[in-house]
Structures are given as structure tokens and as C-alpha cells.
Amino acid sequence: MQNRTLEIGVGLFLLAGILALILLALRVSGLSASPSSDTYKLYANFDNIAGLTVRAKVTMAGVTIGKVTAIDLDRDTFTGRVTLQLEKRVDNLPVDSTASILTAGLLGEKYIGISVGGEDAVLKDGATIHDTQSALVLEDLIGKFLLNTVGKEAK
Amino acid sequence: MRKKSMLERIRRFGRSAIDVLAVLGRSFLFLLHSLVGRSGTGGGFQLLVRQLYSVGVLSLAIIVVSGVFIGMVLALQGFSILTKYGSEQAVGQMVALTLLRELGPVVTALLFAGRAGSALTAEIGNMKSTEQLSSLEMIGVDPLKYIVAPRLWAGFISLPLLALIFSVVGIWGGSWVAVDWLGVYEGSFWANMQNSVSFTDDVLNGVIKSLVFAFVVTWIAVFQGYDCEPTSEGISRATTKTVVYASLAVLGLDFILTALMFGDF
Amino acid sequence: MSVDNAYAVELKGVTFKRGSRSIFNNVDIRIPRGKVTGIMGPSGCGKTTLLRLMGAQLRPASGEVWVAGQNLPTLSRSDLFDARKQMGVLFQSGALFTDLDVFENVAFPLRVHTQLSDEMIRDIVLMKLQAVGLRGAIELMPDELSGGMKRRVALARAIALDPQILMYDEPFVGQDPIAMGVLVRLIRLLNDALGITSIVVSHDLAETASIADYIYVVGDGQVLGQGTPEELMGSDNPRIRQFMKGDPDGPVPFHFPAPDYRADLLGKR
Numbered sequence: 001m002q003n004r005t006l007e008i009g010v011g012l013f014l015l016a017g018i019l020a021l022i023l024l025a026l027r028v029s030g031l032s033a034s035p036s037s038d039t040y041k042l043y044a045n046f047d048n049i050a051g052l053t054v055r056a057k058v059t060m061a062g063v064t065i066g067k068v069t070a071i072d073l074d075r076d077t078f079t080g081r082v083t084l085q086l087e088k089r090v091d092n093l094p095v096d097s098t099a100s101i102l103t104a105g106l107l108g109e110k111y112i113g114i115s116v117g118g119e120d121a122v123l124k125d126g127a128t129i130h131d132t133q134s135a136l137v138l139e140d141l142i143g144k145f146l147l148n149t150v151g152k153e154a155k
Numbered sequence: 156m157r158k159k160s161m162l163e164r165i166r167r168f169g170r171s172a173i174d175v176l177a178v179l180g181r182s183f184l185f186l187l188h189s190l191v192g193r194s195g196t197g198g199g200f201q202l203l204v205r206q207l208y209s210v211g212v213l214s215l216a217i218i219v220v221s222g223v224f225i226g227m228v229l230a231l232q233g234f235s236i237l238t239k240y241g242s243e244q245a246v247g248q249m250v251a252l253t254l255l256r257e258l259g260p261v262v263t264a265l266l267f268a269g270r271a272g273s274a275l276t277a278e279i280g281n282m283k284s285t286e287q288l289s290s291l292e293m294i295g296v297d298p299l300k301y302i303v304a305p306r307l308w309a310g311f312i313s314l315p316l317l318a319l320i321f322s323v324v325g326i327w328g329g330s331w332v333a334v335d336w337l338g339v340y341e342g343s344f345w346a347n348m349q350n351s352v353s354f355t356d357d358v359l360n361g362v363i364k365s366l367v368f369a370f371v372v373t374w375i376a377v378f379q380g381y382d383c384e385p386t387s388e389g390i391s392r393a394t395t396k397t398v399v400y401a402s403l404a405v406l407g408l409d410f411i412l413t414a415l416m417f418g419d420f
Numbered sequence: 421m422s423v424d425n426a427y428a429v430e431l432k433g434v435t436f437k438r439g440s441r442s443i444f445n446n447v448d449i450r451i452p453r454g455k456v457t458g459i460m461g462p463s464g465c466g467k468t469t470l471l472r473l474m475g476a477q478l479r480p481a482s483g484e485v486w487v488a489g490q491n492l493p494t495l496s497r498s499d500l501f502d503a504r505k506q507m508g509v510l511f512q513s514g515a516l517f518t519d520l521d522v523f524e525n526v527a528f529p530l531r532v533h534t535q536l537s538d539e540m541i542r543d544i545v546l547m548k549l550q551a552v553g554l555r556g557a558i559e560l561m562p563d564e565l566s567g568g569m570k571r572r573v574a575l576a577r578a579i580a581l582d583p584q585i586l587m588y589d590e591p592f593v594g595q596d597p598i599a600m601g602v603l604v605r606l607i608r609l610l611n612d613a614l615g616i617t618s619i620v621v622s623h624d625l626a627e628t629a630s631i632a633d634y635i636y637v638v639g640d641g642q643v644l645g646q647g648t649p650e651e652l653m654g655s656d657n658p659r660i661r662q663f664m665k666g667d668p669d670g671p672v673p674f675h676f677p678a679p680d681y682r683a684d685l686l687g688k689r
Contacts, residue, residue, distance in 0.1 A: 006204065006205065006208045009212045010204050010207045010208050010211070012212075013207065013208075013212045013215060014207075016215075016316070017315075017317070017319055017320060018316075020316070020319035020322070020323040021319050021358075021362075024255070024323060024358045025354050028251050028326060028348055028349065028352050028358070029349060029352040029353060029358055055353060055356075285518070286512065287515050287516075287518070289472075289477060289515065290509070290515035290517075290574075292477055292501075292504065293477070293508070294505075294528065294532070294533075294577075295501045295502065295504040295533060296501070296532050297497075297501055301532075
């Protein structure tokens with residue numbers, strides 16, 4: 001009957017809409033169902049976070065292992081205090097690991113890379129990474145480069 | 156003389172302000188009576204299904220076609236700009252963010268206003284001019300519940316779904332142009348997209364936008380039909396008004412919503 | 421039940437305004453129960469408005485509208501919808517639901533207001549369609565019907581719930597003589613067979629006079645006269661006489677109010 005095709009049409013339409021939402025969630029935004037209980041927090045203080053944003057990824061050896069959840073200013077040391085949320089499966093970071101702010105490509109997004117240290121003790125939930133390397137600020141770099149060349153020419 | 160004309164101008168200004176307020180009041184009451192309270196007649200679900208068909212399913216074709224083309228154009232334009240900076244991998248993230256945050260909800264709402272909104276206005280206006288609404292009233296059936304409410308709900312449900320479908324086919328069209336045609340590496344196309352698109356901030360905010368648009372566009376369309384002058388010019392004027400008002404409302408609201416969602420304040 | 425049982429509908433001191441223009445001014449109309457009452461008057465005098473007042477689709481500025489013992493303007497929105505179940509209206513255009521076929525159109529009031537089984541509804545619909553002579557047309561869509569047939573289907577729909585009061589809005593306009601004859605006969609027949617109170621709003625003099633038991637003539641926002649068709653024919657009131665005889669000029673002037681013709685032609689341009 002005519003009613004039947006109509007109902008089938010509506011059913012397909014609703015399904016297509018829901019399917020679209022699922023596709024956007026999984027394929028486009030890369031949402032994975034990982035509850036927050038499987039993560040732990042670390043802090044890191046940087047002299048200059050220069051363009052790092054909340055939700056930036058945290059990588060180790062190029063593999064994403066967490067994300068930045070908060071950025072605020074530490075009142076006492078006047079440094080940028082970054083809260084990292086790392087996956088529980090990476091719970092063996094040595095205490096002297098280094099966190100540095102890196103840039104994907106020349107103009108890409110800022111993210112945090114962690115390089116492993118050598119100590120036996122590991123960072124616990126809520127600990128702070130002391131060894132940090134701030135973002136490379138392009139202006140400083142160019143400034144230094146120019147000074148260098150001027151210096152060389154003077155010789 | 157001059158003083159009088161000044162006074163007359165102020166009077167006219169006041170008059171039109173009162174008229175606008177009256178229309179707003181009527182439309183709020185209209186919405187309230189349509190959506191709140193007992194329906195009194197059964198078969199509400201059947202009516203909704205029928206309207207979902209004519210409002211949603213029949214708008215699908217135009218949404219899918221325009222979605223594909225807009226995605227393809229975005230990919231082409233994005234590629235030609237990004238390739239100057241050597242970061243053509245970012246074309247995926249650009250297409251996805253543009254579609255999810257802006258073009259998906261907005262363009263869908265505009266197309267919906269033109270396709271389904273004007274049809275709703277004309278249909279209800281026609282029912283009014285052929286006395287079908289009066290006739291329903293005299294049979295003891297509230298036309299707001301029987302005619303208007305299912306159409307409102309159908310619009311509220313359809314538009315967000317259409318916007319989602321629009322975004323998906325748009326991203327698909329973009330990936331087709333970027334990956335298959337322009338030769339962007341497929342892995343970095345999708346990976347860049349997944350890294351930069353957040354489900355809550357981008358996808359869900361887009362859905363919230365299209366929910367707001369759905370509400371406003373359907374409301375305007377149905378109210379214009381119900382409130383129109385029951386003549387052929389009245390109906391055609393109401394149809395035009397629906398498209399104009401709905402489009403303006405969508406664009407204006409889009410600015411406000413974008414400022415609230417992505418403006419960081 | 422009613423205030424006065426002899427009357428099905430009573431308008432007491434009804435004033436209705438559209439904007440600041442008053443359409444009716446303190447009008448009293450009483451419609452006798454079980455009779456055919458005609459409401460006549462020149463086009464644009466608000467006859468249809470009167471019908472809408474009786475159906476409470478419009479709210480009077482002041483006055484009372486009593487239908488079947490209820491003062492309609494005082495009822496709540498939902499009580500009003502209940503009260504309307506005992507009224508049937510035949511609209512000028514028929515007002516059939518264009519997306520339903522003839523059968524579903526007539527079945528519509530039964531489906532929304534009763535819990536009857538499908539067979540019962542089918543039987544009732546067939547009976548009502550038989551009464552208007554269109555039982556053979558149940559599968560047609562409204563746009564396949566002629567104007568006269570549309571009105572007959574609408575009539576079948578209006579009587580589907582066996583209303584006490586049936587109102588006809590200009591039933592004779594734009595009908596060919598045969599369709600007109602059929603309608604005249606139907607109105608009389610339904611009135612006598614079902615004991616319905618019928619109200620016919622029309623400006624078609626001959627047809628209305630031929631079926632109405634009692635006639636009200638309205639104009640200028642008030643009741644100009646009332647009585648049986650014969651009484652009105654012999655009325656001395658010049659306005660009623662002009663209307664009943666169809667004279668082009670009289671108390672209702674041929675000319676729309678205008679400045680003096682001579683002055684207008686010769687005056688400055």
C-alpha cells in the first residue's frame with residue numbers, strides 16, 4: 001500500500017540521519033569510547049606555552065598517548081601550568097622525562113612531545129614534570145639567526 | 156505643519172511597533188497552543204510519519220546533491236590555497252570543520268526553508284483559504300493539534316538529521332576530490348581531520364545549531380501559513396515571507412550561536 | 421436544557437467589531453428549533469460573520485451566543501471544541517480535506533470523536549452518502565468531484581455525527597440549476613427527516629424563500645426585518661422591499677457615495 005512505502009521512506013530517512021551522526025563521531029572526529037577512569041593526570045610548567053591550546057595532543061615517539069585538558073598561569077613561578085591527561089597504559093614514565101612543546105610542520109598545530117628519561121622511579125598521578133622545553137617562538141628564532149649573521153659579518 | 160508631520164511619523168512608528176508586537180504575541184500563543192496540552196484526537200503518530208515523509212524524506216534529494224557539491228568545492232578551494240603553504244594534508248580538516256560548524260547547519264536550514272518551509276506555508280495557507288481549517292474547527296478538531304503540531308515536530312526532527320546527512324556527504328565529496336582527484340595522501344587526509352575535529356565541540360555544536368534553526372524555520376513557516384490572508388495573493392506573499400524571514404533568522408542566529416560557541420567568551 | 425426550549429440558537433445583544441469598524445451592533449436573533457431559518461442580506465453585510473459567531477469561531481465584542489444551553493463566548497478552548505460536535509457546518513467551498521478520499525472525508529468526524537469499529541464506521545458513512553446520493557463515489561478524491569458533488573459530500577460529512585444544528589454558508593452560490601435543486605431538496609429533507617435545526621445563510625432569494633420557514637434580513641449591522649417569507653414579501657419597510665424585489669436603486673443607493681457629479685467633472689483637476 002501507499003502507506004507502507006511512506007513508512008519505509010521515513011524509516012530509512014531516520015536511519016540515514018543516525019548513521020550520519022555515527023559516521024561523524026567515529027570516522028570524522030575519531031571519537032573512541034575511552035572513559036576518563038582509564039587516564040591519569042600530570043602537570044608540566046613551561047616558560048612559554050606560545051599557542052598551545054586545550055585539547056592539543058600529547059605524544060611519545062610520535063604515538064598519541066593523551067591530551068592537554070587545562071592551561072593556566074602558575075602565580076608563584078610565573079610559568080604556564082599545563083595539565084596533561086595521559087592514558088593509564090602508559091604509566092611507566094620515568095620522573096626525569098622531558099616534556100616539550102612542538103609544532104606539527106612549519107605552521108601546524110602545537111602539541112606536546114614527551115621524551116623518556118633514565119630514572120627508575122616513575123611519575124605518579126598528579127606529579128609534575130620538571131624538565132620542560134618551551135615552545136619554539138618563531139620570532140625569537142629569526143631574531144637569533146639575524147644576530148648571528150650580523151655577528152659573523154662583523155668578524 | 157512640520158510639527159504635525161513629525162508627530163504623524165512618530166505615530167506611524169508606534170503603530171508599526173505595536174503591529175510587530177501583536178504578530179509576535181500571536182505567534183507565541185500559536186506555538187504554545189500547538190505544542191502544549193492534550194491532542195484530543197488519536198493517530199498522532201501516523202500524522203507525524205506522514206509529515207516526516209513530506210518534510211524530511213522529500214527534502215533529502217536536494218540536501219544530498221548540494222552537500223556533495225559544496226564538499227567538492229570546499230576541497231578544491233582549500234587545496235589551491237593550502238598547497239601554497241605546503242600543507243595540503245590539512246584540506247580534510249578544513250572541509251570537515253567548515254561543514255560541521257557552519258555550512259552543514261546553515262546551508263541545510265536555508266535549503267530547508269526554501270524547499271520544505273515554503274511548501275508548509277503554502278499547504279497550510281491553502282487549507283485556510285479553502286476553509287479546511289475552519290471546517291476542522293467546526294468538526295470539533297483543533298487544527299493547531301491536528302494540522303500544525305505534526306508539521307512542527309516533523310520540522311524539528313528532520314532538519315538536524317538533514318544537516319548531519321549534508322555534512323557526511325559533503326565530507327565524502329571533499330575526500331573524493333582531494334584524495335582521488337588531487338592526490339592528497341588518504342591517511343593524512345583522515346588523520347588530520349580526526350585530530351582536529353572534536354565530537355563535542357564541533358559535531359554536537361553543529362547539531363545544536365541545526366536544532367535551533369529547525370525550531371525557528373519551522374515555526375516561521377507554519378505560522379506564516381496559519382496567519383496568512385486566505386487569498387491567492389495572501390498565500391504567495393506568506394510563502395515569500397517565510398523564505399525571507401527564515402533565511403534572515405538563520406543567518407542572524409548563526410552569528411549569535413557561533414559567537415557563543417566558538418567565540419571564547 | 422436550553423434557556424428557552426423553542427429556540428436552538430439565540431444571539432442576545434451581540435456586537436462584533438473588526439478593528440474599529442463595527443460589523444454588528446446589538447443584534448438579537450433567535451433560531452427556532454427544528455425549522456429551516458434563512459438569514460439573508462446583501463453581499464458583504466456580514467452574514468458569514470454571523471455564522472462564525474454562532475460557531476464561536478469569532479468572539480463577539482459583547483453579548484451572548486447561546487447554543488444548546490451554553491453561552492459559547494464564556495467556554496474554554498477545549499469545551500468549545502466539545503460544544504461544536506453538535507453543530508455541522510457546510511462551508512461555501514465544501515472544504516473537503518484534499519488529501520483524503522470521499523469515504524475518509526465522511527468518516528473523519530467519526531474516527532476522531534467515536535470509538536466505533538471499522539465496520540460500524542463504514543455502515544454509517546455509506547448511510548450518510550446514500551442520503552446525499554453519492555454512495556457510488558466513495559473512492560473518488562475531492563478534486564475529481566464537481567462543485568455540487570463536493571458540497572453534497574461535505575453535507576454528508578457535516579451530518580456524520582448527527583448534529584442538532586446544521587448551518588449552510590451560501591449553499592447556492594455558483595451552482596447549476598440541477599445542483600441547486602438537489603441541494604434545496606436535501607436541505608428540506610434532512611431538516612424534516614432528522615429533526616435538525618437548519619440555518620441557511622444566503623442572498624439567493626428564490627431558493628431561500630422556497631425552503632425557509634422563517635427569515636431574518638440583516639444589513640447595516642442590524643436586523644432589518646424578520647418573518648415568514650410571505651410576510652417579508654409584503655413588508656412596507658423600503659429596505660426590505662428593495663432587497664426582496666431586487667430593485668437596483670432605493671435605500672441602498674446605486675451610486676457609491678461620491679462628491680457631486682457636476683462639480684467633479686467641471687471642477688479643477
